[in-house]
Amino acid sequence: MDHFEYRGRELFCEDIPVRELAEKYGTPLFVYSSATLLHHLKQIQTAFASANPVICYSVKTNGNIHIAKLMADHGSGFDVTSGGELYRALKAGATGDKIVFAGVGKTDPEIKYALEQDILFFNVESEEELHNLGAVAKSVGKVARATLRVNPDLPPKTHAKTDTSVKGVKFGLDIDTVVEVARGVVGHPNLQVVGLHMHLGSPILSADPYRQGIEKGLKLIEAFRQMGHPIKYLNMGGGFGIHYRKQEALPAGAFAEVILPGVKAANCQLVLEPGRFVVGNAGILVSRVVFTKESGGKHYIIQDAAMNDLIRPTLYDSFHRIWPVQPAGNLPAPPTDYEVEIPDTFKQNVVGPVCESGDYLAKDRALPVMKRGDLLATFSAGAYGMAMSSNYNARCRAAEVLVTGGTARLIRRRETYEDLVAAEVDCKD
Numbered sequence: 268m269d270h271f272e273y274r275g276r277e278l279f280c281e282d283i284p285v286r287e288l289a290e291k292y293g294t295p296l297f298v299y300s301s302a303t304l305l306h307h308l309k310q311i312q313t314a315f316a317s318a319n320p321v322i323c324y325s326v327k328t329n330g331n332i333h334i335a336k337l338m339a340d341h342g343s344g345f346d347v348t349s350g351g352e353l354y355r356a357l358k359a360g361a362t363g364d365k366i367v368f369a370g371v372g373k374t375d376p377e378i379k380y381a382l383e384q385d386i387l388f389f390n391v392e393s394e395e396e397l398h399n400l401g402a403v404a405k406s407v408g409k410v411a412r413a414t415l416r417v418n419p420d421l422p423p424k425t426h427a428k429t430d431t432s433v434k435g436v437k438f439g440l441d442i443d444t445v446v447e448v449a450r451g452v453v454g455h456p457n458l459q460v461v462g463l464h465m466h467l468g469s470p471i472l473s474a475d476p477y478r479q480g481i482e483k484g485l486k487l488i489e490a491f492r493q494m495g496h497p498i499k500y501l502n503m504g505g506g507f508g509i510h511y512r513k514q515e516a517l518p519a520g521a522f523a524e525v526i527l528p529g530v531k532a533a534n535c536q537l538v539l540e541p542g543r544f545v546v547g548n549a550g551i552l553v554s555r556v557v558f559t560k561e562s563g564g565k566h567y568i569i570q571d572a573a574m575n576d577l578i579r580p581t582l583y584d585s586f587h588r589i590w591p592v593q594p595a596g597n598l599p600a601p602p603t604d605y606e607v608e609i610p611d612t613f614k615q616n617v618v619g620p621v622c623e624s625g626d627y628l629a630k631d632r633a634l635p636v637m638k639r640g641d642l643l644a645t646f647s648a649g650a651y652g653m654a655m656s657s658n659y660n661a662r663c664r665a666a667e668v669l670v671t672g673g674t675a676r677l678i679r680r681r682e683t684y685e686d687l688v689a690a691e692v693d694c695k696d
C-alpha cells in the first residue's frame with residue numbers, strides 16, 4: 268500500500284500532483300509520502316504489538332532529520348551505525364534510551380559520544396570490539412550495555428552484497444565462538460551483556476530466515492544466561508523486504524508470526540531495526556528527460572537523475588519500477604507484471620549524465636515513447652536512495668520534499684555549486 272497513485276493521466280503523491288512538485292522544486296527530486304511512511308511504521312507496530320517492541324528505525328536507510336523526526340514523533344527509536352547517524356537521531360529529537368548502535372568499526376570517539384548519550388546498548392560485532400568497549404567505558408567511568416551480534420550462519424537469502432548472515436562475512440560474532448567470547452567478559456565491571464542481536468540481511472522476502480535465526484539464538488541466550496549475563500533483549504535487526512517489481516513484499520504480520528513465539532520463548536524484550544520496510548515504498552525519485560537517443564540498436568532515455576542520486580541499480584542490479592509522471596495514450600498506469608509484453612512500450616535504457624557505462628536506473632525496460640522535458644518517476648526510492656547519494660561528477664545532491672495530504676514541505680534544499688566546494692574553501696590546518 269502506498270499513496271502514489273495515478274488519477275487520470277497524472278501521478279499524485281497523496282493529494283498533490285507530482286508534476287507540480289517537479290515544477291516548483293526542480294529535478295531530480297525525491298518525493299516522500301508521510302502517510303505511506305506512517306502506514307508502514309504502524310504495520311510493524313500493530314503486527315508486533317503483543318510483544319511491546321522497541322522499534323529502532325534504521326537511520327542509514329534515510330537519515331533526513333525531518334523523516335527521523337516523524338518517526339520519533341510516532342514512537343520510534345533509532346538504530347545508528349556511526350557518530351554521524353547518532354548526531355542525526357539526536358537532531359531529530361531522539362533520546363539515548365531508544366538508540367542502539369551497530370557497526371563493525373566503532374571508533375573510540377564514537378563510543379564515547381554514545382556513552383555520553385547513555386544509549387540503550389551497543390550491538391557488538393567482534394571480541395576485540397567488546398573488550399575495547401569495556402575499556403572505553405572504564406576510561407569515562409561508565410558501564411556500557413552490549414548485545415552480542417551473532418552471525419547465525421544461514422543459507423544465502425538476498426543479494427550477496429547485502430547478505431549479512433552467511434558464513435564468513437564481516438558482520439557479527441561467529442556463531443561457533445560467540446559463547447566463549449561472552450564467557451570472556453563475565454563479571455566485567457564496565458560491561459553488561461544484556462542481549463543478543465542479529466541482522467540477517469536486506470531485503471528479505473521470506474520469514475524463514477528469521478525462524479532459523481531465532482532457533483539458533485534461543486540456544487545462545489540460554490548459554491549466556493547460564494554464565495550469568497543478564498540477558499533482557501532479543502534484537503532481530505531489520506531486513507523486511509518491500510515492493511520493487513510488483514506486490515512481492517510480505518506483510519509485517521508474516522514476520523511477526525515467526526518472531527513473536529521466539530521472543531516469548533526467550534523471555535526477552537523484542538527490539539527491531541526496520542528501515543527499508545518503513546520508508547522504501549514511501550519515496551519516489553522524479554527526473555526529467557534531457558534527451559533521447561539510439562546507439563547500436565539500443566534506445567536510451569537520458570534523464571537528469573543518475574547513479575549519484577540512486578546507486579542501487581548500478582551497485583546491486585536492483586529493479587525499480589519507472590513510469591512517466593504523465594503517461595500518454597493507452598497507458599494510464601504502470602505495469603504490474605513485467606514478465607508479459609506491455610503494449611505501446613518498447614525496451615529502453617534509462618540512463619543518467621554521469622560518465623560511466625554503469626550509470627543507469629533501468630536496462631531494457633518496457634517504457635512508452637518519452638521526449639525531451641517529460642517527467643519520469645522511479646518508484647520505491649525512499650530507502651537507500653538519498654542516503655547513498657554522492658557528489659560524483661560534481662553533481663549537486665537532489666532536493667527532498669515531504670508530502671502530507673495536500674501540503675508539501677521542502678525537507679532538504681537542492682545543493683548548490685558553493686556547497687560542492689564549501690569544505691575545501693573553509694579548510695584550515
Ligand code: LLP
Pocket residue numbers: 325327328346369370429466468469470504505506507540541542543544579583650651
Ligand atoms: N540493522 C542493521 C544492523 C543493518 O545493518 C541494517 C541495514 C538495518 C538494520 C536495516 O535494514 P532494512 O530494514 O532497511 O532492511 N544499501 C542496501 C541495503 C543495505 C542494508 C544495510 N543494513 C540496499 O540499497 O539494498
